[in-house]
Amino acid sequence: MDKKAKNILFKTYWKNGWIDAPQRQTNPADFEYAKSKSIMFDPLTISHDQCLENIFEILPTISMDKVATAFLSSLSSRRLDWRSSLASYFIAKRLVPHHYTQVVSGQSFGENGEETHISHTCGICRDLKYGIIGEKKYQNEDLNVLNFERIKWGGVRHGQLIYTLLDLQQLQIAEIPEPTAEDIEIFKNILDIISTSQPTDYPGTLEKNLSTAIKSTKDERKILIEILACIDILKPASYERPSRGKSDWTFVEYWRGEDKYNEEALNTYFGKYMK
Structure with missing residues (x-):
């Protein structure tokens, strides 16, 4: 990833926390540079149906092996953008061709x-x-x-x-290296921590426990756990359990x-690396 372009993107949105929307600005020349590196983009106007069509066009060009490789290669490098695509790929695989079908998603009252x-959303997607x-x-x-x-x-x-x-668009053009021995070791350590969890552990406990397995922030670990849950590696035995707070x-x-x-699910995505 181009460091200058990444820095331009980050300075637009973050300075010891989120920059308020009215204060966000990017120098035009900097924006053009970041855009040339596929780090920043012009605003996009697109319909639900075209968005879905574009996803279906991209999917056949991305192999499951590339998605798994991207995830594993992110672990030691902290290329979190590579990590993200595993969940997006899983979600995209579950989409079905359809037209936008409007349903109510929320209401406010005086x-x-x-x-x-x-407010409305697509009922078939929902x-x-x-x-x-x-x-x-x-x-x-x-x-x-x-993208930030x-x-x-x-x-x-x-x-x-x-x-x-x-x-998926960004994964499609990304050049992903093969996972290193360190990447595989980190992933196996993550699995070991999951497998030795106490029966009553909640996701928050797992997040804390994973701090010993991978160099990361709390927010990074939370997203890591969410990705593993999205693809069913962390699969609940029941969806009738109470939440905590x-x-x-x-x-x-x-x-x-x-x-x-x-x-x-582990073998589906990572079987060849678990031998």
Whole structure:
């Protein structure tokens, strides 16, 4: 990844925390440079149906082996953008051809009970596993903030149709090296920690335990766990379990330590590296 372009992207959104939207700005020459390196992009306007069509065009060009290799190669290098694509690939594989089908996704009401706002999403996307978020039309969508999150944390919007498209587009053009022995060792250590979890451990406990296996921040580990849950390696035995307090987990919320990891899913993606 071009370091100058990455720095331009990061300075647009982050300075010891998020930069407020009105204060975000990029020098035009810097923007053109970052765009030439496929790190920043012009705003995108695209319909739900075209977004879906583009995803289906990309999918056959990406092998499962490339996705697995990208994930593993991210572990020692901390190329979190490579890590992200595993979840996006899994989600894309579960999409079905369809047209946008509008359903209500949320409502707001005034003091007297009158409806003040109503939002919509695609019902077919919503009813797929984990509930994909598909807008009817993306108007001047800021792809740069999506790419910033992808590079900094490994993606925080898995399950949003527009993010799936961006993530796969970037993986398609990426040159991914073979995983190193260190990458494989890190992954096996992660699996060992999962397999020795206490039966009542919640995802938050697993996140803390993984700090000894991989050089990472708390947020990076949370996304790592979410990705493993998204592809069913961390698969709950039940979805009827209670949550603990306020949770912002998306895919791993119902996993507990007693579930360990799903060997079938592990072998599907990483079997050749587990020998």
